[in-house]
Amino acid sequence: MTWFKENKFLGGLIVITVILAGVIISLGMKLQETLDEKISEVETEESALKDMKGLNPYPTPESAKAKTDSLKELIGDANKMQAKFLTFKPESTAPIPVNEFSALLKDTDARVRELFEGKITLPETFYLGFEDYKSELPRPEATGELAYELKAIEWLMGQLAAANATDVGGIVRHEIPSEKGESWDGAAAPARGRKPSRGRSAGVRRGPSLPKIANRMPLELLFKGPESALRDVLTAMADSDQYFFDLRIARIKNESPIPTRPRGAVAASADAPKSDEGFGNLDGGGAEEEAPVAARTKILDRIAGGDDITAYLRADLLLFTDVQQFPVTK
The missing domain is CATH 1.20.5 (Single alpha-helices involved in coiled-coils or other helix-helix interfaces)
Incomplete structure (x- = not known):
């Protein structure tokens, strides 16, 4: 201090x-x-x-250009695909006079019956799925679309005749909206016997609505014939350049529980030497191989039968709509 x-x-x-x-x-x-x-x-x-x-993508000039080029390519592919689909679009589905449609239906039925003449006899009630119009006339606004559907059914019956079907059980044509005075854009009625779902419906797409490119005309066909007939009909439907069919259901039934051998097949002789299938006797089993070979033969007989089969097909005939305009990118 x-x-x-x-x-x-x-x-x-x-x-x-x-x-x-x-x-x-x-x-x-x-x-x-x-x-x-x-x-x-x-x-x-x-x-x-x-x-x-x-x-990805980060909005740099390079990535933006790549995205634009990718979009241009996608639109180009969509236009090419649409051009292929539109080859199936009819020139016109404008309504025709009701009397003209009735005459067309009658003439078509006669031509179809001629296709099967000498092969099978179609039932008297058979009328190409238009049985209701034997006694009544369709709505005038529906005749154009019905005429297109009639031509497709005639083509389909021609494929059955060419494939040598042995019987035609019938064809069921589902009613299209114009026959009821409705448009294709109308809300679809719920299927019979189906209970309304609660909560979020399964399969309902969320987000922006997609453009409609075609309307569906459901058809059901029942016929009988050899396996080759079914193959020929399905091939014709898939390869047709006139009509686009979307096959939804196919059910095939063999009338015989144990089919016979295919037509033209030569039955093996009972005393014929047992085949080694080109590989020789590897284990020297001899008689012990008889049981497996016999089992395989029975299985093959069940698969490759020669009897007629009954086929049920459920397909949609697609009626393509107007051209969809895709966005133009610079």
């Missing part, structure tokens, strides 16, 4: 210096904390920016 009394000025200077140093150190520490926080924020922003740049 004596020194401070004798050196008041110097003592005061020392005290002031210590206080100032403390203040400066305190401010420096606070500034360091603030700087560390800012550095942490910058690093966080840089990390987020790096993550965004890693996303």
